[in-house]
Every structure is written in C-alpha cells, then in structure tokens.
Amino acid sequence: xxxxxxxxxxxxxxxxxxxxxxxxxxxxxxxxxxxxxxxxxxxxxxxxxxxxxxxxxxxxxxxxxxxxxxxxxxxxxxxxxxxxxxxxxxxxxxxxxxxxxxxxxxxxxxxxxxxxxxxxxxxxxxxxxxxxxxxxxxxxxxxxxxxxxxxxxxxxxxxxxxxxxxxxxxxxxxxxxxxxxxxxxxxxxxxxxxxxxxxxxxxxxxxxxxxxxxxxxxxxxxxxxxxxxxxxxxxxxxxxxxxxxxxxxxxxxxxxxxxxxxxxxxxxxxxxxxxxxxxxxxxxxxxxxxxxxxxxxxxxxxxxxxxxxxxxxxxxxxxxxxxxxxxxxxxxxxxxxxxxxxxxxxxxxxxxxxxxxxxxxxxxxxxxxxxxxxxxxxxxxxxxxxxxxxxxxxxxxxxxxxxxxxxxxxx
Numbered sequence: 001x002x003x004x005x006x007x008x009x010x011x012x013x014x015x016x017x018x019x020x021x022x023x024x025x026x027x028x029x030x031x032x033x034x035x036x037x038x039x040x041x042x043x044x045x046x047x048x049x050x051x052x053x054x055x056x057x058x059x060x061x062x063x064x065x066x067x068x069x070x071x072x073x074x075x076x077x078x079x080x081x082x083x084x085x086x087x088x089x090x091x092x093x094x095x096x097x098x099x100x101x102x103x104x105x106x107x108x109x110x111x112x113x114x115x116x117x118x119x120x121x122x123x124x125x126x127x128x129x130x131x132x133x134x135x136x137x138x139x140x141x142x143x144x145x146x147x148x149x150x151x152x153x154x155x156x157x158x159x160x161x162x163x164x165x166x167x168x169x170x171x172x173x174x175x176x177x178x179x180x181x182x183x184x185x186x187x188x189x190x191x192x193x194x195x196x197x198x199x200x201x202x203x204x205x206x207x208x209x210x211x212x213x214x215x216x217x218x219x220x221x222x223x224x225x226x227x228x229x230x231x232x233x234x235x236x237x238x239x240x241x242x243x244x245x246x247x248x249x250x251x252x253x254x255x256x257x258x259x260x261x262x263x264x265x266x267x268x269x270x271x272x273x274x275x276x277x278x279x280x281x282x283x284x285x286x287x288x289x290x291x292x293x294x295x296x297x298x299x300x301x302x303x304x305x306x307x308x309x310x311x312x313x314x315x316x317x318x319x320x321x322x323x324x325x326x327x328x329x330x331x332x333x334x335x336x337x338x339x340x341x342x343x344x345x346x347x348x349x350x351x352x353x354x355x356x357x358x359x360x361x362x363x364x365x366x367x368x369x370x371x372x373x374x375x376x377x378x379x380x381x382x383x384x385x386x387x388x389x390x391x392x393x394x395x396x397x398x399x400x401x402x403x404x405x406x407x408x409x410x411x
Contacts, residue, residue: 151196
C-alpha cells in the first residue's frame, strides 16, 4: 500500500519531475485555456451576501483587507502548478526574512498560528519526540512556564497555552527576575499593550538575554509604520509574530513568524505538512505563501509618504463635509500602536441632533450602499471612521451618507 509518507519520499527523490511538468508548454497552455473559458460569476451576489464600504478598519470579522491586484495575480498564477509545499515555505521564508531583516521566517495560518508554532519551537527545539508529546509537558523534560506582564495578559495568551505551558504573571522588573527559574521557557510581550505594562521592550529583552531565555513579541496589527517589520528583530526579540491580512493586505488567513533561524526551524516541525503535532490543522497553502510574500514585498517597497498623503486627503474630505452640520465636531487621531492610521472621530451634540450612535451605525449599515463604521466612546454620541481600507472615491460616499443621516436628525 502506498502511504502518504512513502509518496512524499518517492516524490522528493525525483526533483526533476516538477521542472518537467512546469516547463511543459502544451499542458500549461491547456490549463490556461481552461481557466480562460470559466465565465465570471458574482458568487457573493448569488449567495445573497451583503457587501459594504469598510470605513471601520481591518477587523477579522469584516474579512480584514482586500488584496491588491499583484497579490491576487501571484495567487492565481501559483494555483495552476504543483510544487512541494516545503520548498515553497523554504523559498518564501528566505525572501521574507531578507525583507524584514530577520535570520529566518515562515508563513503561518495567521498571527495566532505564529504564536502557537513559535512557542512550540521554543519548547521542543529539533527533538521530534518532544514535538509529538505537545501539549503534554509533564515528564517530558520540556520547560513549562511563560512569563507575561499583567497588562499583557489578555485572551491572546491562549495561543501560548495551546502548547501546554502555564502563564506566570508579573508586573515589575524585580518580579520578573524573581519569577525566572528552571521551568521558564520564554518571555512574551504583547506590543499593542506595551503602554499597559511597567516594563518596556529594551528592558524586557535585556532581562531575558541575561538569563538566556527566548523572547517573543506579538505585533499582530502593528504596521504601519513599515519600520515595525524589522524594528523588533533589531531590538533583539528572538521571535516576532504578525498578521498578514491587515495593513499588508496579504491573504487574511496568513501570518508571519520571523526570528532566529534555529527557532524557526524548530517551529516548522510542528507545522504542516507534517503530522503527529499540535499544528497539523494550521495549514497554509502554496497560494497563501506566495501571496504573502508578494504582499510583504509590495508593502516594504511602496511609497508610504504618498499613501499617508492620500489618507489625509480622505480625512479632509470627511471633515470638510461634516463640519457644515450644526452641532457636529470632528477630530483626526492616530491610534498609538495597533492600526496606526488616520481615524476621524465624529461627535455630535445630542441636544441639536436627536440620533444615538447605535442608530447612526445601523442606518449606515442598512443604507445603500451599506457602510460599516465603529461606535465611538465617551459621554457624547460619536462614531469613528477609518479611511485606509476605503477604495478610491468611497471617502466622498461615506462623508455624504453620514452628513445625510445627521442632517435628517437635526432638531
């Protein structure tokens, strides 16, 4: 019986096969002609799905971001050929690592998967027996504790505990020093919560290095600025985890684990296509890997000054329209860390405009076109409008619709 393992072994012994198939022009032409014959379908419409203008941001529930044409083209092209998945991960990892100034990198099934696989790699190293034992740590000789600051101890630590580790919560540098022991596997830092912790990046890394403990940082939605792609590698973090489908506009289900070469190699032992590990279900197909590489390359090389100017123009369009409505004030702000992009807070005087924030959000959602915004906080009713996910011209539509709803509610 030809098992999957035997098949992979046989295929790996004949690397010339892929080259022969890939270079076979008649086959390639046949596939291309078949693709060309497929009529375009609006499947979203067929399914009756609501589409909307995204003035909220790249939230997972809202399917994050829309992939650029060059990313989609790379996905389409790569989908027409067979390649060995490990070879794709090798080549794509090398290219991404060079772009982000890391020793090594791999494409993962989102940032969560990067957290799980990175932690797994720290625990097991290159020991295949330990890989098969996760998440059972007792009696294996593996370390079992991860140190986390209290302000960073959010729901995302569940990605770490998927590997079997326990979270040790601390607040001060002194507490962190005391918490380190023979069970300490790693020290984890949540970048978006850095203002909520008492220990900042450099101190965190320095303490870990003093005790030869690996460090990991989660920067899921923390680009722009583009420099954040390499900032934390250069600061000395051993592993850096990031989402791929947010501002970089890669496939939504993709992410990147980057960092020290030996840790990335160890992380891959718990990742597909291998089985018998905790990461088998975290599959990343060749199209996602290729798409993620092209998305990173595009993001690193794009004109970010020009893009920021475009965002500022969209903000000006929205503010200009809404400031003409009595009782309405607007303010542009930049979230300090995650989703660090221009956002417009729109606030109105509820003695002049009889409209709750909930009703405005619902009216925009149910309108034509449907528009998604975020309900604002504070005592006065408000909404937040984010402009960086908008398509060209949609800023005018968003501004006009919000103005229309607020104007209708004037007392």
